[in-house]
Amino acid sequence: MHVIDRPLTVLIADDSDAYRSGIVRAVRAHADLELVGEVDGGAAALAAITQLAPDIALLDVRMPGLDGLEVCERVRALLPPAATRVVLISASMDATVVARAREVGADAYLSKAASRREICSEAIRVGRGID
Numbered sequence: 571m572h573v574i575d576r577p578l579t580v581l582i583a584d585d586s587d588a589y590r591s592g593i594v595r596a597v598r599a600h601a602d603l604e605l606v607g608e609v610d611g612g613a614a615a616l617a618a619i620t621q622l623a624p625d626i627a628l629l630d631v632r633m634p635g636l637d638g639l640e641v642c643e644r645v646r647a648l649l650p651p652a653a654t655r656v657v658l659i660s661a662s663m664d665a666t667v668v669a670r671a672r673e674v675g676a677d678a679y680l681s682k683a684a685s686r687r688e689i690c691s692e693a694i695r696v697g698r699g700i701d
Contacts (some may be wrong), residue, residue: 579604594608596690629658
């Protein structure tokens, strides 16, 4: 494990403006995190990840066009695994979807029912490579 001594860069992708803005506020409130972008769809997320190479991508599982699972799978095909860590967020904790998230290489899978503080703490843990 290597130690990162700077804020972790974060990209947020969620098609719900209200949910996304709440996560944006939470990320901005954490000194360990730096927001580098926010988008409302999968295609925009994939473009932003490949362009910005954030440390962490917080992706909604269900988005129009490319969903979070597809974005994760494509990111894994395009970038080295540690380049951008992917945290999938969903209202559903369906076991099949969670298993699929593992298959496509997600670093974490969180419920949208989790507090924004918990989501940011998990992003920091994942981004720093803490198991």
